[in-house]
Amino acid sequence: xxxxxxxxxxxSFSSVSAWSSDQVLNLVEQKHLAEDRQWQKLLxxxxxxxxxxxxxxxxxxxxxxxxxKTNYHEELRATVxxxxxxxxxxxxxxxxxxxFPARYRWLKKKLQNETISWxxxxxxxxxxxxxxxxxxxxxxxxxxxxxxxxxLNNPSSAFGHTxxxxxKAPSARDxxxxxxxxxxxxxxxxxxxxxxxxxxxxGLFGMFPGRFTSMPYYFKVREYNNSESxxxxxxxxNLDSDAAQMLVAHIWELGPAKIxxxxxxxxxxxxxxxxxxxxxxxxxLSSKLDRFVIPSDTTRVLFQESSLVxxxxxxxxxxxxxxxxxxxxxxxxxxxxxxxxxxGELNAxxxxxxxxxxxxxxxxxFSKEIQDETSAASQRKMAVLALRSQRSDxxxxxxxxxxxxxxxxxxxxxxxxxxxxxxxxxxxGMAYFSHRFALHDRLDPxxxxxxxxxxxxLDTDFSYSSSYQDPADKHLEVENFALFExxxxxxxxxxxxxxxxxxxLGMERVKNENIAEQMAGVFRGGxxxxxxxxxxxxxxxxxxEVNYAGTLPEDNLWAGLGVWTEARYSINSLWQVMAxxxxxxxxxFDIRDYWKGRVSTQWSPTxxxxxxxxxxxxxxxxxxxxxxxxxY
Numbered sequence: 133x134x135x136x137x138x139x140x141x142x143x144s145f146s147s148v149s150a151w152s153s154d155q156v157l158n159l160v161e162q163k164h165l166a167e168d169r170q171w172q173k174l175l176x177x178x179x180x181x182x183x184x185x186x187x188x189x190x191x192x193x194x195x196x197x198x199x200x201k202t203n204y205h206e207e208l209r210a211t212v213x214x215x216x217x218x219x220x221x222x223x224x225x226x227x228x229x230x231x232f233p234a235r236y237r238w239l240k241k242k243l244q245n246e247t248i249s250w251x252x253x254x255x256x257x258x259x260x261x262x263x264x265x266x267x268x269x270x271x272x273x274x275x276x277x278x279x280x281x282x283x284l285n286n287p288s289s290a291f292g293h294t295x296x297x298x299x300k301a302p303s304a305r306d307x308x309x310x311x312x313x314x315x316x317x318x319x320x321x322x323x324x325x326x327x328x329x330x331x332x333x334x335g336l337f338g339m340f341p342g343r344f345t346s347m348p349y350y351f352k353v354r355e356y357n358n359s360e361s362x363x364x365x366x367x368x369x370n371l372d373s374d375a376a377q378m379l380v381a382h383i384w385e386l387g388p389a390k391i392x393x394x395x396x397x398x399x400x401x402x403x404x405x406x407x408x409x410x411x412x413x414x415x416x417l418s419s420k421l422d423r424f425v426i427p428s429d430t431t432r433v434l435f436q437e438s439s440l441v442x443x444x445x446x447x448x449x450x451x452x453x454x455x456x457x458x459x460x461x462x463x464x465x466x467x468x469x470x471x472x473x474x475x476g477e478l479n480a481x482x483x484x485x486x487x488x489x490x491x492x493x494x495x496x497x498f499s500k501e502i503q504d505e506t507s508a509a510s511q512r513k514m515a516v517l518a519l520r521s522q523r524s525d526x527x528x529x530x531x532x533x534x535x536x537x538x539x540x541x542x543x544x545x546x547x548x549x550x551x552x553x554x555x556x557x558x559x560x561g562m563a564y565f566s567h568r569f570a571l572h573d574r575l576d577p578x579x580x581x582x583x584x585x586x587x588x589x590l591d592t593d594f595s596y597s598s599s600y601q602d603p604a605d606k607h608l609e610v611e612n613f614a615l616f617e618x619x620x621x622x623x624x625x626x627x628x629x630x631x632x633x634x635x636x637l638g639m640e641r642v643k644n645e646n647i648a649e650q651m652a653g654v655f656r657g658g659x660x661x662x663x664x665x666x667x668x669x670x671x672x673x674x675x676x677e678v679n680y681a682g683t684l685p686e687d688n689l690w691a692g693l694g695v696w697t698e699a700r701y702s703i704n705s706l707w708q709v710m711a712x713x714x715x716x717x718x719x720x721f722d723i724r725d726y727w728k729g730r731v732s733t734q735w736s737p738t739x740x741x742x743x744x745x746x747x748x749x750x751x752x753x754x755x756x757x758x759x760x761x762x763x764y
Contacts, residue, residue, distance in 0.1 A: 153216035156239075156248060160212060165242055166205040170413040174234055174382060175204055176391070176406060178418070188398060188406075190341075191389045196228070211235055216251055230255035234381035234410070258384055265315040265346065265380050271301030273376035275411070277404060278316070279365040279431050279540050280356045281449075282582050284620045289360075290587055291571060292427040292540070294401045295319070296408070297349055297366065298376055312350040317383055319344050319403040321393035332616075335395030342393030342403070344386040353447070358499045361451035365540055367434055368443040371412050379411035397423070401430040415440070422547070422764075426570050428580070431541035444541075446534060450499070454492035458627065461485055466626065469493075473627055478519055487520045493627065537705045543580025544739040544763040546570040550593075552744075552759030562597035564611075564759060574619070574698075575734040575744060576763075578705040584632075584662065584669065586619040591638075610651060614638040621671050621698075623664035632662040632671055634696075642679065643752055652681035658696055671698045675716070692716035692726065706736040739763065 165171060176188040186202045187195075194200075196214050200207035214228035215236060229236045230253055240250060266273045276297040283289040296317040302309050321340035325331055334340055356362040391398065402425045405417040420433045434441050448456070461469065465486050468479070472490045491513060494502060498509035536542065550566035569590035572581045591614040598606040615637045622630035636656045643649040658673035673696045681688045694716030701709045715727045729749040736742035740763050748755040 153213060156212050156216065156243065157209060159243055159246060160208060163242070165239075166208045168242065168413075170238060170410065171208060172204055173406065173410040173413070174238060174385075175200070175207060176410075177204055178406070188391045189386075189389050190392060194385075194389045212239070215239070227253045227255070229253045230258050232385050233258055234378055234385055237378060237381055258381075261384055262377075262380055265298055265383075266376065267300040272373045273301060274299040274373070275369045275371050275376050275379065275408070277367045277369060277408075277431075277434060278352075279367070279427065280352075281363045281365070281540070282428075282585060282587075283360050283362050284585060284587070284618060289362075290618070291546075293356075294404050294427050294430055295352065296379070296404055298346075298380060299368075312348070312353060314349040315346050316349045316352040317344065317346050317379070317404075317407065318352070319391075319400045321395075332395070335393065338392040338394040338398070340393040341390040342398070343390060344383060344403070344407075346383055354499075357447060357449045358495060361449040361496055363449050363452055363534075364447040365431070366445040366447060367431065367441050367541075368445065369408070369434075370439055370442045371408070371415070375408075375412040379407060382407065382410050397425055399425055399427070401425050401427040405430065405433075424569065426546040428540055428543055428571070429546050432543075432545070435541060444539065448534075450492055450496040454489060454496055454627075457485065457489035457492055461489065470626055478515055480519065482519075484520070484523050484525050487516055487523075491516050491520070537579040540580045542739070544572075544577045544736075546572070547764045548576075549762045549764065550744075550759050552757055554755060554757035556755040557753050559595075559597040562595050564757060565594040565596070566759070566761075567592055574700055575708045575710055575732060575742075576761075577736040577739045577742060578702065578708070579739055583702075584621040584623065586617065586621075588614050588617040590615065591617065609641065610639065611641050612638070613640075621662040621669070623669065624661045625664075630662075631659055632673070633660075634658045634673060634675075640679075642681070643750070650681055650683055652679045654679050660696075667702045669700050672696070675714070677716070690718055692718035694726075706739075707734070709733040734761075 160166070177185060178188055179185050180188075184202070187200070187204075189195075189201065195207055196210035197203065197206040200210065211228070211232070217228065229251070233255065276299060278295050278297050280289070280293040280295070282292050297311075298315045298317065299311070300309070300314055319342055321335065321342050323331060323340060325334070353364070356364055391403070393399065402418065402421065405421070408415045408417060415437065417430075417433055417437060420436050421430070458466065458469070465483055468482055468486050469489055472478070472482075472486070473493060494509055494513045494516070498507075501507040501509040502513060504510055547570065548566075548568040550564065550568075552564040554562045554564060556562065567590075568588060571587040571589060573586045573588055591612070592610065593612040594608060595611050596606065596608050598604065617634075617636040617638065619632075619634040621632040621634075622628070624630055624632075634657065636654065638654060639651050640654050641649060642652045654677055656675060656677035658675035660671065660673035662669055662671040674693075675696045676691070676693050678691050679689070694714065696712070696714045698710065698712045700711075703709065710730075710732050712730045713727070714729070715725070718724050718726050730746060732744060732746040734742050734744040742761045742763075744757075744759045744761060746755075746757040746759070748757070
């Protein structure tokens with residue numbers, strides 16, 4: 133009797149194994165699993181820039197079906213067949229289960245109530261990667277989205293950057309969390325140029341391949357916090373360990389895959405959202421994004437998903453820590469620190485606060501050199517550490533947390549519409565319309581944005597008016613267009629001899645005694661210094677520009693050199709007052725002076741709306757404007 137039962141059991145098991153492939157395909161069709169949202173997210177099916185619903189992945193080896201990029205039904209059928217092929221493949225990585233562990237995990241979960249003999253495989257390489265990323269495979273992991281603040285010296289990071297951190301469980305040894313040993317997941321363009329204009333062109337039109345990478349979190353901290361002096365904001369997500377495991381498996385699948393990198397649409401922030409959606413089908417973030425995706429905007433989208441964000445943590449850059457330490461120093465201690473910064477001899481009588489501040493200065497000012505033990509900066513730090521080790525007191529300063537109005541998710545939206553009215557000496561009542569694609573100027577609400585920076589992309593101002601000479605002749609004109617305008621006005625301090633700079637490429641309406649009012653192309657650059665005095669900052673730049681007006685029959689190209697000054701007083705984060713004055717000596721076949729001034733103030737009762745009043749004084753005209761701005 134026992135023998136008969138055993139034979140029957142083995143025959144039953146054998147029959148299950150024999151029909152598994154066909155049976156699974158039938159079940160997949162019956163349950164319409166190809167329409168499952170998570171399956172489509174694992175394939176990265178999205179509506180493309182050209183309106184097609186297809187996979188973003190451009191690598192052929194990401195698909196089993198030759199039509200997998202455009203047909204998720206065929207790709208699922210081909211995937212199931214690949215899973216149930218002969219498992220006796222010598223190279224474990226060649227096994228479908230090992231190449232695509234997230235797909236395999238998803239399929240088993242969807243059919244977990246069915247009696248199927250799954251062809252599990254030993255995947256040594258994937259398991260080694262997974263254990264490195266998540267630690268103990270059965271421990272509880274979690275996920276965080278990290279926002280790295282704006283970095284104007286790199287075009288790809290001017291709008292900020294986002295990546296995912298996979299949080300390991302507390303150590304089994306002591307129960308503590310070691311965040312620097314977590315793993316970061318990044319998506320970035322594989323850039324082949326250092327030319328900012330070439331980068332902008334290729335990035336805007338998807339001409340760079342984008343790749344996913346993962347690395348220990350301390351590499352990201354060293355890159356952003358230390359080398360680039362960028363603060364990190366960590367948003368802990370309310371996603372379970374199963375989502376973290378699924379994300380790790382999916383990142384493994386994406387290792388060799390390529391996606392066209394689009395600077396304004398399918399960028400780092402967009403792809404981080406698609407990863408989270410592939411990891412947990414309940415997450416729906418990408419549908420809440422605008423057509424154009426700005427990293428700073430995505431932090432706000434997180435809060436549109438109910439209860440998705442558990443906590444927000446702040447990791448200050450090493451430069452921020454240094455500035456915080458300097459704030460508590462006495463005048464005498466600041467003088468001692470200044471001597472050290474200038475290369476003075478170490479003094480055993482220096483206070484602990486001075487030594488701590490000086491170590492932070494070395495870390496941020498020589499972040500790359502200090503990694504070389506033989507460098508002068510590294511030797512200098514070792515000497516400071518030796519002196520510091522003789523002190524019994526601990527860290528002399530608590531790194532202060534930023535005010536709530538500095539959190540990036542509280543910043544105003546990056547897009548802006550404007551409407552207003554005004555008049556000038558030469559025109560009757562004027563109506564104004566404006567639109568800016570991104571991001572921020574110095575009068576906008578300051579919440580969540582760098583205090584001393586401006587980034588304007590595709591910023592256009594229109595006017596509708598008529599002249600006093602012919603009131604019936606009304607016309608719409610472009611007053612100003614900025615393809616991009618960037619100002620980086622870092623203050624010059626005792627310890628940071630920063631130069632500030634600006635650059636603009638676009639068009640402006642010009643007029644002087646030699647030419648009638650018309651549009652002219654402009655390329656302007658400037659360099660100088662900015663000083664900070666409590667709520668007031670003052671800037672002076674030497675500027676140079678080139679203008680071209682193609683409609684002029686002659687003298688249509690001219691250049692200018694001069695001085696630009698700006699003073700801004702910040703009443704609070706929502707109310708700014710600013711004055712600008714520009715003087716240039718312009719040349720064509722003759723030489724002429726050109727100057728203009730502007731006084732403006734903006735009050736913003738909310739981060740979505742602001743009211744701006746401006747007075748513009750040109751050499752040949754005066755203009756008054758009242759504008760209402762709406763941020764979206």
